[in-house]
Amino acid sequence: MKDVLQPLLMSKTDFDIHYVAKLACLELTEEEEGTFGGQIGKVIDYIEQLQQLDVTNVEPTAHPVPLTNVTRPDEVRKSLTNDEALMNAPAKGNGLFMVPKIVE
Amino acid sequence: MDTHESISSLQARLQQGETTSRDIVSTYLNRIEASNSELNALIHVDTDGALAQADAADKALAANPKTSDKPLIGLPVAIKANIAEKGQPLTCASKMLENFVAPYDATVVSKLKEAGAVIIGRANLDEFAMGSSTENSSSGVTRNPWSKEHIPGGSSGGSAAAVSAGYCAGSLGSDTGGSIRQPASFCGCVGMKPSYGRVSRFGLTAFASSLDQIGPLTLGVRDAATMLNVIAGHDELDSTSVPQNAEDFTQTLGEDIKGFKVGLPKEYFVDGMDPQVKSAVDAAVVQYTKLGAEIEEVSLPHTDYAIATYYIICTAEASANLARFDGIRYGARVDGKDPVELYSKTRGAGFGSEVKRRIMLGTYVLSSGYYDAYYLRAQKVRTLIRQDFQKAFEKVDILLTPTVPTPAFKIGEKSMDPLQMYLTDIFTISSNLVGNCGISLPCGFSENPELPIGLQLMGKSFEESKLLKSAYAFEQSTDWHQASPR
Numbered sequence: 246m247k248d249v250l251q252p253l254l255m256s257k258t259d260f261d262i263h264y265v266a267k268l269a270c271l272e273l274t275e276e277e278e279g280t281f282g283g284q285i286g287k288v289i290d291y292i293e294q295l296q297q298l299d300v301t302n303v304e305p306t307a308h309p310v311p312l313t314n315v316t317r318p319d320e321v322r323k324s325l326t327n328d329e330a331l332m333n334a335p336a337k338g339n340g341l342f343m344v345p346k347i348v349e
Numbered sequence: 350m351d352t353h354e355s356i357s358s359l360q361a362r363l364q365q366g367e368t369t370s371r372d373i374v375s376t377y378l379n380r381i382e383a384s385n386s387e388l389n390a391l392i393h394v395d396t397d398g399a400l401a402q403a404d405a406a407d408k409a410l411a412a413n414p415k416t417s418d419k420p421l422i423g424l425p426v427a428i429k430a431n432i433a434e435k436g437q438p439l440t441c442a443s444k445m446l447e448n449f450v451a452p453y454d455a456t457v458v459s460k461l462k463e464a465g466a467v468i469i470g471r472a473n474l475d476e477f478a479m480g481s482s483t484e485n486s487s488s489g490v491t492r493n494p495w496s497k498e499h500i501p502g503g504s505s506g507g508s509a510a511a512v513s514a515g516y517c518a519g520s521l522g523s524d525t526g527g528s529i530r531q532p533a534s535f536c537g538c539v540g541m542k543p544s545y546g547r548v549s550r551f552g553l554t555a556f557a558s559s560l561d562q563i564g565p566l567t568l569g570v571r572d573a574a575t576m577l578n579v580i581a582g583h584d585e586l587d588s589t590s591v592p593q594n595a596e597d598f599t600q601t602l603g604e605d606i607k608g609f610k611v612g613l614p615k616e617y618f619v620d621g622m623d624p625q626v627k628s629a630v631d632a633a634v635v636q637y638t639k640l641g642a643e644i645e646e647v648s649l650p651h652t653d654y655a656i657a658t659y660y661i662i663c664t665a666e667a668s669a670n671l672a673r674f675d676g677i678r679y680g681a682r683v684d685g686k687d688p689v690e691l692y693s694k695t696r697g698a699g700f701g702s703e704v705k706r707r708i709m710l711g712t713y714v715l716s717s718g719y720y721d722a723y724y725l726r727a728q729k730v731r732t733l734i735r736q737d738f739q740k741a742f743e744k745v746d747i748l749l750t751p752t753v754p755t756p757a758f759k760i761g762e763k764s765m766d767p768l769q770m771y772l773t774d775i776f777t778i779s780s781n782l783v784g785n786c787g788i789s790l791p792c793g794f795s796e797n798p799e800l801p802i803g804l805q806l807m808g809k810s811f812e813e814s815k816l817l818k819s820a821y822a823f824e825q826s827t828d829w830h831q832a833s834p835r
Contacts, residue, residue: 252630256372263718264707265467265712266709269696269708270672270693271696271709272696273697275696284706284767285706285713288660288710292723293657294750295657295658295661296731298723300542300726302731303730303733304732305725305732306731306782308546308559309735309782309784310810311722312546312589312591315589316356325452325453329680332450332452332680333450333452333680334677334679335677335679344691345686345687345691346687
């Protein structure tokens with residue numbers, strides 16, 4: 246714990262915030278890019294410590310409970326009505342979600 | 350009547366006809382009215398709905414005073430504002446969901462209603478449960494009822510503060526890396542994270558699906574067991590909920606713990622801990638010895654890697670879960686010339702800083718060329734951490750640790766340094782990675798300022814009864830749980 250409580254002062258990671266924000270569909274202001282870039286860089290430097298461990302032949306854990314192939318009978322059940330599905334829509338019309346034009 | 354009364358005591362007085370649900374709920378509402386504007390623990394109070402539910406409870410009680418099938422009848426409960434209640438706002442403390450109204454009940458809310466609970470309002474949180482201080486909220490910061498300059502912890506800071514301040518008899522929070530236990534520790538109440546799969550997540554806004562779990566926050570251990578009885582159980586609507594027989598978690602409370610093996614993970618008792626936290630936890634160890642437990646040192650050798658593992662896995666899962674907020678079907682929308690611009694502008698305007706940081710970190714660790722080095726490797730280290738706990742639980746019944754290395758910190762103290770904030774989760778996150786159960790309960794106070802200190806107990810997955818019994822034995826032999834903020 247001694248080590249992990251030490252703040253890291255400098256970032257050495259080549260984290261390209263512009264590229265990652267684009268992948269994540271997040272429009273950032275220039276100011277945000279500057280602040281977040283440094284902050285995330287420090288966190289990435291910190292998580293680098295996992296490279297120290299030998300994980301050869303270790304199986305990954307995706308999930309704490311070993312449940313697999315959870316199914317239910319294939320039958321029609323009650324679901325949201327059209328009105329309920331649309332009640333929080335930012336734009337709707339004719340019982341549909343409205344979106345910007347996709348095809349020219 | 351004050352509003353620091355246990356669920357079991359309120360329930361007894363109700364069933365004996367000494368009071369009514371309307372009286373109880375009105376008392377809590379008055380208390381909320383008097384000081385919630387300062388504490389900001391609840392961000393939505395359903396006054397009319399609560400009184401109507403109270404009247405319905407009084408009617409049911411008049412018809413049948415012995416309503417043991419409704420263990421929470423007539424009692425006010427608050428829920429974290431990332432849990433859906435039909436027809437009520439579900440903001441997740443995000444501008445993205447400012448105007449969102451839940452179209453259905455979460456399974457835990459249906460269960461609360463079936464148990465007769467009066468849902469009094471929604472508690473503040475860090476946006477989408479991402480944070481450790483309840484400072485990242487579109488509804489503003491929540492203050493610690495013990496000291497207004499201090500944070501209540503997070504992300505279920507509102508749920509913990511609401512219990513300590515006497516705004517509800519109990520509350521629900523969600524715990525992804527300590528988000529129930531850490532605020533319970535900082536606010537001086539009991540907070541429990543059930544085993545992964547014990548409680549349905551249906552209707553809980555997903556943050557990190559392999560880690561999230563809903564649990565109760567209460568004044569005492571018995572009340573936590575009562576609430577867990579209500580919310581636990583298999584649910585077809587959550588494929589990760591585990592088919593388990595129903596148990597009465599209050600059954601074992603009061604049994605002695607002679608010969609119980611309590612493990613102290615040596616990696617948790619090293620430098621860096623606040624000395625007042627250390628002495629409070631040392632005293633708790635002595636107390637367990639007096640109760641007849643045997644103390645044994647154990648080792649969890651991968652403890653130092655837990656935070657790095659956690660922040661890779663939780664951000665990866667968050668970046669996928671939060672992809673649904675695209676401005677199309679629900680939530681805020683900022684228009685753009687094409688769908689991609691609409692998504693980016695909407696998400697840029699709708700999410701707060703911490704959520705953006707986590708989405709980006711998660712996107713990065715999953716991105717092409719980095720997946721193996723970060724995400725896959727973290728999943729493998731998760732296996733090593735699980736194995737550490739499996740080995741420890743072969744030797745001991747429960748593990749005892751501090752909940753957090755320090756008492757509550759000041760508002761603003763860590764908000765500009767995300768990494769420092771992440772490091773405060775060191776003692777709680779492993780339970781989420783492993784999926785086991787954990788509880789935080791009061792075990793002392795710091796001096797100048799006087800702030801609560803929490804003791805964490807961790808149990809094996811699906812051994813909540815053993816965990817609660819151990820917690821109850823400590824609680825009943827000390828008086829820390831009786832203190833309440835002025």
